[in-house]
Amino acid sequence: MGLTIQRDNSPMNTDRSSPQLVQTDLAWHNRFHQLGPDFFTPLAPQALTEPYWVGRSEAVANLLGLQPSLLYTEDLLQALAGNWPITGTQPLASVYSGHQFGSWAGQLGDGRAILLGETNGFEVQLKGSGLTPYSRMGDGRAVLRSSIREFVCSEAMHGLGIPTTRALCVTGSDDQVWRETPETAAVVTRIAPSFIRFGHFEHFAARQQLSPLRKLADYVIERYYPACLTPSTQSGNAYAKLLQSVTERTAVMVAHWQSVGFCHGVMNTDNMSILGLTMDFGPFQFMDAFDPGHICNHSDHGGRYAFDQQPDIAHWNLYALGQALMPLIADQAQALAALGTFKPTFKHQFHQLMCAKLGLMDVASQTSDPTLADQQLITELLQLLAIDRVDYTLFWRRLSQAVASQHFEAVRDLFLDRPMFDHWLLQYKERLMLINKELQADLMLKSNPKFVLRNYLGEKAIQAAKTKDFSVVADLLKVLQHPFDEHPAFESWAGSPPDWAASIAISCSS
Template identity: 50%
Template sequence: MDDRRAPSPPDATRWPNRFAGLGPAFHTPMRGAGLPDPHWVATSDDAAAVLGWPADWWQRWPEALAVFSGNSTWEGMAPLASVYSGHQFGVWAGQLGDGRALMLGEVDTPQGAMELQLKGAGRTPYSRMGDGRAVLRSSIREFLCSEAMHHLGIPTSRGLCLTGSSLPVRRERVETAAVVTRVAPSFLRFGHFEHFYHHDRHEELRTLAEHAIAHHFPACRQAEQPVLALLGEVTERTARLIAQWQAVGFCHGVMNTDNMSLLGLTIDYGPFGFLDVFDPQHICNHSDEGGLYAYARQPKVGWWNLHAFAQALVPLVGQGQGTPEDVAAIRAALARYETVFAQALAAQMRAKLGLREAREGDQDLVNDWLRLLETQKVDYTIAMRRLCDFSPRDAGPVRDVFMDREAFDAWAARYAERLAAEHSIDTERQATMRRANPRVVLRNHLAETAIQRAEQGDFGEVQRLLAVLSRPFDDDSGTAADAGFPPDWAQQLSVSCSS
């Protein structure tokens, strides 16, 4: 690795590095192992704009390739790997940490301080038996999905850039190494708090909570019990996030507590997937043999994970003794999850069906629609997008995706009656629905095509797909194939925890 430190880029000279200032109990300062002979794979102009950087930053600043491949750092960066613990697949896994992630530093931006984090820059003290590397395949998926989720309006870490190398890495097969740079206001996880709670380190736990409140939840400082306010805010953000996942048909795949963002962001893209056929029991992670994180189970998993997070906060609530009063207060904060999730999902589904106002019977209408999609094995994204063309006088192309036309017609009659009840205007409703139902999502076969070409040295499809996914609601975004039914070979694709 090159130990040189290059001057900071002129548009990003201040690095507050607030998490680094917490001390050695929270992280290990270190440099990345880097990639030999790195090359650019892709960059996101939109993510760069969040940092206040020009679109050509990666060309303008000569040291950028070395920095974002883990080979060098800019002046002001304070690279580190953080320690955390967590529950994995519902089982306490003990100490974990940034096994293949490395925070480069925290940089001031027009939108506030942002953390820059490399994924795949080599081993850290928390790598356990791993090599600390990421492969090109998984890195492309994470880079593309981070940006895709943002443009779908779903809170997420961002993908700034992706670099690659000929360095061989063994997974199910020998692949090549890559490093993806992630951007977020914070990568704090439920597992950071669990780590200090389960190791009886309550002073560090308090320090971490104070840090989170001061820098990420400042409104909580005004509450009588700031930590309870923090729990309530995290609960609501998590509920709203998972409601958005369910509405768009996104499956995270590994909802361990160490993969749950304190800020309610989608982070740690691994074996994720978007639904093709609407199947509530769909398991996107080939490693999840028991289906713990199946699509329909995600809301309850989020609720369970919040309880694990709340347990870690018990020493900071009241006198820290877990009295009945303190437990009741914690339960009251957690109880907001069910209400907020239900309200958020209902609002999302009303928007997807073009319903302006909430009325009695709407939930039954939505549930029966989803049940119809399930029983008829209909593609979720395509059905929702085609529903945008529906009118009470002409069902349009959505009717064609159902084998049982009579079953659809029965539901459509109820839908038409519901639209008439609020005097819905077709053109206005259809335009609104097109802003709620994406034409294109990152399906596995689209990512796989980009991966296969990239593994042959052609990165053009990665950048093309990035552009398509940045306009997921537009009628002219991408090709007909991008928005079409998955090819037959897509059914053979599978992703696992090594993906």
């Protein structure tokens, strides 16, 4: 599958900057558009002046059925910068509402994003594509720095095996936009099976618009949660089952975040995917020094979205979704039962992920209660990492290598309180005696990434891109799409961050 361009090449049309009709041999569907005008405003993206490629993911092109070579063409560049319309698409900006920092914000919506349509099972959206009726006080644009961060992090999360939206490319322009200082504009082309959020449901519930609320819920169930319609011995209706399914998916997603030290930074209900996908990468951060109370978003003055608060905030957001669905569920007990699955699902998933990081998954322990013993190991270890502010990613990778070699000196060197670590290590080694070392080491190297998108690496890519050097973006993408591989040419990216990394401030401004 690919893309072909049908352009009017007559002598009367010699201006390549004028809109051209881009025709693809992709089959475009517009199912969200078919929901009707209650859900969106039809709207074409606004053009970028003289766009250029900043970064592109051939893996995502293949996922869409798009020939990767087209990511190097002028025609697709113009189309994904929002300059030329694509045949078969019906661009729109959707409306939703939501809670922001715990307070009801009222109507929100796609303030700078345009949904082009759906192809090969994925919705394709241009983020940063100009003003919409939902831009409020914004300009509808995204800046280069935030676009690069979202593009690379989307693919990095997928490389880590974390549920996430994906990103096809970033297109840039020298058009200026103003934030704290003047910056240049960019557009991220991102994809997901759906971009529907908790806030879509909150919008209609708040307005007491039962008909579109039901229409949206039925659409989501039919498209993405058909099992909710399957007869079951469990009590409950399809809407309660939908809430439970979203609850469980969200719990799994957040457990993945906590296991790799990922801070989202702005977990508003309008940033929560109905499919349990990580989405809307703003002031995110992979922690360097492990600090459970770390706040990555400098706009989060109260610490609502601190790292250790993320599971509880996700649960709070699910209650907001449950409240929005109550007119359909119509039974508080069923809604509470659905929401009650969050904590056990999170606990189980997080325990499984942490056991894999420790290499404790393949062979059952001979202790009377291996789960309890392993949980104690995990809890004590996280406390040690927090006390000494140990580099989280570096610790886990070194531990994986140490188990393979049975030499733990490099791991021990990361701690200030060596006696406390030695005490924990003794218990861990006793546990290792019950396990196949070869299987264990292999599992750990596949569970503990060598590379994550540290803030300073993103900053290096951004600073280079400002000079039109996009090689660091390309290199980061190559490494982070396969973060468990060795990549010896990029060994320095696997070490501790430089001192200046601590001064990087990330906020909601983008």
